Amino acid sequence: MIPELGHFALILALVLSLVQAIVPMVGAHRNRMALMAVGRPAAQGQLVFIVIAFVCLTWAFIESDFSVRLAATNSHTDTPLIYKITGVWGNHEGSLLLWAMSLSMWTVAVTVFSRNLPEAFMARVLGVLGWISAGFISFTLVTSNPFERLLPGAEQGRDLNPLLQDPGMIIHPPLLYMGYVGFSVAFAFAIAALLTGRLDAAWARWSRPWTIVAWVFLTAGIAVGSGWAYYELGWGGWWFWDPVENASFMPWLLGTALIHSLAVTEKRGAFRSWTVLLAIGTFSLSLLGTFLVRSGVITSVHAFATDPTRGLYILALLVLVIGVSLVLFAWRAPKLAGGGSFGLVSREASLLGNNVLLAVACAAVLLGTLYPLFLDALNMGKISVGAPYFEATFVPLMTPVVILMMIGPFVRWKGDDGGRIMRKLALTGLVSVVLGIAIAFAIGHVSVRTVLGLALAAWVVLGSMQLLRSRLAERPGVAGMVRLRGIPSAWWGMWLAHLGVGVFVIGVTMVGSLNADLDVKMSEGQTAELAGYTFTFRGATERAGPNYDAATAIVDVDRNGRQIATLTPEKRIYRAQRMPMTESSIDVGPFRDIYLSLGEQVESGAWVVSIHYRPFILWVWLGCVLMGLGGIFAACDRRYRRLAERTAPATAANAKQAG
Amino acid sequence: MKPRSKRLLLVGGAVALLVGAVALVLTAFQQNLVFFHTPTEVAEGKAPAGRTFRVGGMVEQGSVKRDADGLTVQFAITDTAKVIPVSYRGTLPDLFQEGKGAVVQGTLEPDGLFRASEVLAKHDENYMPIEAQYAVDQAQKAAQTVQH
Numbered sequence: 001m002i003p004e005l006g007h008f009a010l011i012l013a014l015v016l017s018l019v020q021a022i023v024p025m026v027g028a029h030r031n032r033m034a035l036m037a038v039g040r041p042a043a044q045g046q047l048v049f050i051v052i053a054f055v056c057l058t059w060a061f062i063e064s065d066f067s068v069r070l071a072a073t074n075s076h077t078d079t080p081l082i083y084k085i086t087g088v089w090g091n092h093e094g095s096l097l098l099w100a101m102s103l104s105m106w107t108v109a110v111t112v113f114s115r116n117l118p119e120a121f122m123a124r125v126l127g128v129l130g131w132i133s134a135g136f137i138s139f140t141l142v143t144s145n146p147f148e149r150l151l152p153g154a155e156q157g158r159d160l161n162p163l164l165q166d167p168g169m170i171i172h173p174p175l176l177y178m179g180y181v182g183f184s185v186a187f188a189f190a191i192a193a194l195l196t197g198r199l200d201a202a203w204a205r206w207s208r209p210w211t212i213v214a215w216v217f218l219t220a221g222i223a224v225g226s227g228w229a230y231y232e233l234g235w236g237g238w239w240f241w242d243p244v245e246n247a248s249f250m251p252w253l254l255g256t257a258l259i260h261s262l263a264v265t266e267k268r269g270a271f272r273s274w275t276v277l278l279a280i281g282t283f284s285l286s287l288l289g290t291f292l293v294r295s296g297v298i299t300s301v302h303a304f305a306t307d308p309t310r311g312l313y314i315l316a317l318l319v320l321v322i323g324v325s326l327v328l329f330a331w332r333a334p335k336l337a338g339g340g341s342f343g344l345v346s347r348e349a350s351l352l353g354n355n356v357l358l359a360v361a362c363a364a365v366l367l368g369t370l371y372p373l374f375l376d377a378l379n380m381g382k383i384s385v386g387a388p389y390f391e392a393t394f395v396p397l398m399t400p401v402v403i404l405m406m407i408g409p410f411v412r413w414k415g416d417d418g419g420r421i422m423r424k425l426a427l428t429g430l431v432s433v434v435l436g437i438a439i440a441f442a443i444g445h446v447s448v449r450t451v452l453g454l455a456l457a458a459w460v461v462l463g464s465m466q467l468l469r470s471r472l473a474e475r476p477g478v479a480g481m482v483r484l485r486g487i488p489s490a491w492w493g494m495w496l497a498h499l500g501v502g503v504f505v506i507g508v509t510m511v512g513s514l515n516a517d518l519d520v521k522m523s524e525g526q527t528a529e530l531a532g533y534t535f536t537f538r539g540a541t542e543r544a545g546p547n548y549d550a551a552t553a554i555v556d557v558d559r560n561g562r563q564i565a566t567l568t569p570e571k572r573i574y575r576a577q578r579m580p581m582t583e584s585s586i587d588v589g590p591f592r593d594i595y596l597s598l599g600e601q602v603e604s605g606a607w608v609v610s611i612h613y614r615p616f617i618l619w620v621w622l623g624c625v626l627m628g629l630g631g632i633f634a635a636c637d638r639r640y641r642r643l644a645e646r647t648a649p650a651t652a653a654n655a656k657q658a659g
Numbered sequence: 660m661k662p663r664s665k666r667l668l669l670v671g672g673a674v675a676l677l678v679g680a681v682a683l684v685l686t687a688f689q690q691n692l693v694f695f696h697t698p699t700e701v702a703e704g705k706a707p708a709g710r711t712f713r714v715g716g717m718v719e720q721g722s723v724k725r726d727a728d729g730l731t732v733q734f735a736i737t738d739t740a741k742v743i744p745v746s747y748r749g750t751l752p753d754l755f756q757e758g759k760g761a762v763v764q765g766t767l768e769p770d771g772l773f774r775a776s777e778v779l780a781k782h783d784e785n786y787m788p789i790e791a792q793y794a795v796d797q798a799q800k801a802a803q804t805v806q807h
Contacts, residue, residue, distance in 0.1 A: 235750065344669055356673060360680040367688065382695035382790055384713060386764075389691035393684045519749055521729030580753045599750045602729040610750050 006056025021130030024123035039126035067153030124192035159576030168228030176221030182214025187283035247289035343415030406463030453509025460502030497630025504623025510616035760791030
């Protein structure tokens with residue numbers, strides 16, 4: 001009964017999404033207030049019904065109702081409660097429902113937090129979001145109904161894929177989806193603006209906080225996914241350039257470009273067409289990501305669907321979204337020209353450079369991800385594009401981005417004196433290069449990549465400090481604390497996020513230069529050495545977990561005769577699927593991780609143990625945390641909250657300017 | 660500088676940057692493509708010598724042997740028509756099993772031994788790596804054509 005209730009609620013949500021898609025749009029077109037006003041309640045009602053559907057599905061998992069096919073294939077009575085709940089989205093159908101629910105949450109957030117938008121604009125935004133929602137809910141209902149019954153019901157479930165039974169997987173999908181789906185808001189704002197034919201600074205200011213929040217979610221989602229891969233896949237890598245990772249990284253790259261381009265549009269009215277294109281592109285890449293990951297064209301832990309009609313449906317949706325928005329763009333583009341002019345040395349020019357490079361980097365990832373699929377589809381052979389390609393293109397493309405990142409904030413809008421900037425930053429640049437070389441020698445690993453990475457990191461950290469100092473010097477004679485508090489939150493956001501990139505580069509460079517691995521056969525009492533640490537194998541014991549049996553090895557880690565940690569890597573066999581799993585054991589430290597995973601038992605009492613030494617790996621995620629925090633600060637800036645007073649006059653003024 | 664020449668310089672710079680970036684990407688792309696071959700293709704000598712490529716198929720029953728050091732593994736990959744001996748040093752993926760699909764990446768030695776640097780197995784018990792499935796399908800299709 002409860003699954004049918006959920007199914008029915010989802011159908012009602014679809015009906016409401018269609019209402020939301022059509023009625024406010026018609027209202028905005030005919031300028032009828034009453035019709036436009038339908039958008040908000042429709043969006044809010046839709047959320048209520050999707051949440052009901054979601055709760056009903058979760059209920060089937062918690063209660064182990066194995067007459068629901070989805071629960072039978074992804075849960076088990078012995079599965080711990082938390083993984084019963086996360087099992088709801090650990091599969092194709094449930095994750096689509098999560099997608100739809102995220103979209104609905106974003107839409108309701110727009111109705112709540114952007115109450116001061118002009119009514120016609122809001123109606124169009126809600127209309128666009130309604131269309132996307134209708135597309136996804138109907139996709140779920142038609143091709144991937146999560147409430148499908150299994151008659152007669154199974155006696156026992158097949159359990160969730162053990163790889164997904166992990167704390168990281170509890171939050172990774174919701175965060176990532178909030179990011180993916182969040183870009184639909186930026187997209188809806190862009191389309192609404194194209195429909196009204198008014199893309200001005202006010203539009204950029206409305207759209208900016210939403211875009212930044214979506215970007216923060218995506219950043220967090222990618223970071224958590226990477227952390228999960230690091231400790232769960234058992235060999236201590238944190239990024240694999242796997243197509244599935246690329247699928248989430250592409251919208252991140254373009255979304256980063258979008259945030260910066262929106263800044264120019266808001267402050268200077270320039271780059272308008274480019275910003276709109278980026279908004280369309282970012283959302284399209286989010287859809288492409290969903291398509292790649294969910295259609296089964298890529299086999300991975302994420303590819304649940306192997307049904308080609310599903311892939312076709314998402315592909316059709318993708319083509320429709322891109323097609324319609326590009327046609328609209330082509331129609332309105334002539335109205336978008338203009339905006340302030342700017343000089344060769346200006347904030348605009350440096351942001352333009354950043355945008356071009358990020359877009360090219362995104363295109364490079366797109367090429368490496370899609371080309372093998374194209375060849376395969378055309379029956380021209382099977383190839384794969386490995387990590388070396390992405391590393392070879394990424395380092396040279398991102399190096400100028402990181403350099404520009406510390407120059408841009410010093411440069412004035414519109415035009416600046418190149419000599420002034422040079423004089424200001426020459427010393428910082430020189431010190432960074434010297435530091436890079438010196439540290440490389442100090443850690444005993446001198447290579448082009450290490451020196452480059454360390455110099456870039458030094459450049460960002462030193463540049464950030466200099467930027468803060470020069471910002472504080474802008475108000476001489478005022479007390480330090482007052483000056484600190486006078487800096488707007490958006491500025492702190494920019495500063496923190498850029499500093500985060502520096503921290504990230506330190507982590508990537510150090511772990512790339514100094515990591516060490518050792519595979520060794522060990523039996524009780526034997527020792528092994530790696531990177532100055534001594535590992536002593538104390539034997540392995542058996543234990544039974546809730547839904548698995550495990551062999552647990554005990555390994556003591558010593559340094560200079562002092563014991564640092566006892567690690568317990570495990571080999572688990574999950575009972576329902578008879579699936580073996582390596583559960584690593586990590587001693588986490590600020591400057592290094594010691595990472596152990598247990599291989600196979602080769603003879604009685606002897607095991608293969610993989611030992612990995614990972615210096616500074618925590619900094620990789622610390623960098624991501626800083627970037628995310630930066631985004632939060634930027635989105636919390638007061639000027640977005642003061643929109644209410646400003647919107648009306650600003651719109652009028654800008655409209656006049658644009659016309 | 661006149662606004663017009665300034666704009667020219669800006670556009671020219673952007674184009675130069677773009678061309679350089681595209682050249683970089685395409686070169687890296689060319690150098691790092693990894694081709695896939697079925698065991699039959701490898702046996703027929705169609706695989707490139709001295710270059711990294713991938714082979715996929717089933718791990719042959721009873722072929723997995725460990726050397727005395729416990730780390731080097733010998734096994735054979737088959738598409739049911741031809742068998743390729745493989746040597747790999749390192750930890751095998753959790754789902755690597757005899758009779759199940761696997762894809763190996765590495766180089767072919769002159770004596771016909773495939774030295775793998777990477778072994779990929781499927782992610783859960785339901786799915787087979789696409790490439791492994793493809794190799795087996797190709798071999799079976801070829802076998803059927805011969806019978807007809």
